Amino acid sequence: MTVEVVSRARCFGGEQRVLRHHSRETGTEMRFAAFLPPQALGGAKVPVVWFLAGLTCTEENFTVKAGAQRVAAELGLLLVAPDTSPRGDGVPDDPDKAYDFGLGAGFYVDATQEPWKQNYRMRSYVERELPELVGAALPADLSRQGIMGHSMGGHGALTIALRNPGRFAAVSAFAPICSPLRCPWGEKALGGYLGPDRAAWRDYDATALIEDGARVADILVDQGTADGFLESQLKPELLEEACGKAGIPLTLRRQEGYDHSYFFIASFVEDHLRWHARRLGLA
C-alpha cells in the first residue's frame, strides 16, 4: 500500500498531486490525481469529492481542463480523480483498439469474462481500494464524501452512489451514460466485461438499480443540448423516468448549445462543487 508522489504543483494556494501505486485489484500500477486544498495543507482532514472521467481519459483530463481547483480551494474540498482503466504491458485491450472498450474504457465494472477479469476490476478499485489508499495517504475525511463524473464516469458516479447507500452525501454528473443496458457503448462494454447474461448488467445501470430499489437523496445532472452523444448514448430521459417513478429528486439541467467537452464541464463545475459542499455541510 505504498503511494508514491509522481508530481506536485502549487495551485490556488493548495497542491495538485499525481500519485501512483501498485493496485491489488487491477494487478497493475495505477495513477490518480489529488488536489489538496489549502485547508488540508494546514493538516486538517477535509471532505473528499471523487471525479470519475469518461472514455479515453486518464487522471489528467479533469485535473488540467476542468478548472475545479479554484472552487475546491475556496470550499476546502479534496478532489480525487482516478484513471479510467488498468494500463501497462500485459493488460489486454480491445482487439480493434477502439476507444470505447479496453484501455481508457474500464466502465467502473469488475469484469467476469476472459481475458478481462484479471485486470479490469475498476469497481473494486474505485469503491474499495482507492478509498483505503486515500484515507491512509492523504488528509481525507472519509465520513464526508461526494462523487461526480462525466459520461462513462457519470455512469460510474451514479451507480457507485446507488450501490453504496449512505456513503456519499452528494452525487452529480455531467452528461452521464444513464442506462448502459440501452445504448451501444453500454452494450459493447457490459457485454464484453460481463458476458451475455443481461441480468448481471443491472448492477451497473443507474436506471436498473433504481428500478430494483436503490436510492440516493437527490441527483444533479447537467447535459448539453448540442452533445453529439445525447440521443444515441446518454439518454437522460431514461434517468428522468426512473427517478420520477422512484421519487428521487433529480435536478436535470439541459444546457443550451453545450457539447460533450471539458469546456462544458468547466462551465458548470462550480455549480456541482457548491452542490456537493452544501450537502457536505460546508456552505
Next chain:
Amino acid sequence: MTVEVVSRARCFGGEQRVLRHHSRETGTEMRFAAFLPPQALGGAKVPVVWFLAGLTCTEENFTVKAGAQRVAAELGLLLVAPDTSPRGDGVPDDPDKAYDFGLGAGFYVDATQEPWKQNYRMRSYVERELPELVGAALPADLSRQGIMGHSMGGHGALTIALRNPGRFAAVSAFAPICSPLRCPWGEKALGGYLGPDRAAWRDYDATALIEDGARVADILVDQGTADGFLESQLKPELLEEACGKAGIPLTLRRQEGYDHSYFFIASFVEDHLRWHARRLGLA
C-alpha cells in the same frame, strides 16, 4: 485572408473557437484560438487580450488549461491565443529536435538567418497579420487591446508592447524570460534566428528596449519562487532593475512555492484579466 473555423464549443455562455488560415508571413497554415465572450456573441465588438504561450506550446495550452474563459466571459474580453511557431512540411526544425529552438519555439522574432528566415516570422505574424485577421473575422474592438504571455510568451508580450507604444492599454506576464540577451534560451534562439551580431537582438529584449528608451504605462508580472527556470533563464531582477531606472511602475509578485506550470497560470490569470479590464475601461 480566409479564416476557417476548425472547432467551436460553447463555454461559460460564450464560444471557444479554433481557427486556421494560410499565413502570408510564415508561408504556412497557422492556427489560433479565440474565445468570444457572451457579449460578442450578441454582436458587440469587445476588447481583445492576446495571450502568447511558451516553449513547446500551441494555441491549445492556454485555451484548455488556464481557466481564463470564466473571467473573460464575465468581463467581456475576447481572448486570442496564437501558436508559437510555424509548423508543417518543409518548415525547418532544430537539428537536434530540441524543445527550445525551431518548432514550438519561434520566440516571436522575425528571423534573418538561413534556413529560418522564410518561415520564422512570428513578430510580423503576431504584430501585424494576426490583428488584421482578427479585426476582419471576429467581433474585436482593436482600439482596446491588452497583451499577456507566459515564459517565452511573456518575453513576447513585453517586447511587443514596448515596441508598439500606445497600442496596448495593458501588458502583463507570467514567469517571463526577461532578458534573452542574458540567458541560455535567449542566446540560443536569438543567435540562431538573428545571427551573432548582438546589437540586432536588442529589439527582442525587454530590458534592452527599456534601456534604449521604450516605455509602457505599467507592467504586472507574476513569478513563482519554485520555478525551476527562475535563476538560470527568467531573471525577473533584470526587469526590475530596468523598470526601476526607467521609472516604469512594475508590479512584480513573487508567488511562494509556485512552479512554471499552467497550475501557476490558472491560479493568477483572474488577477491578470482584471488588471487588463481596468486598463481597458471595463471594470
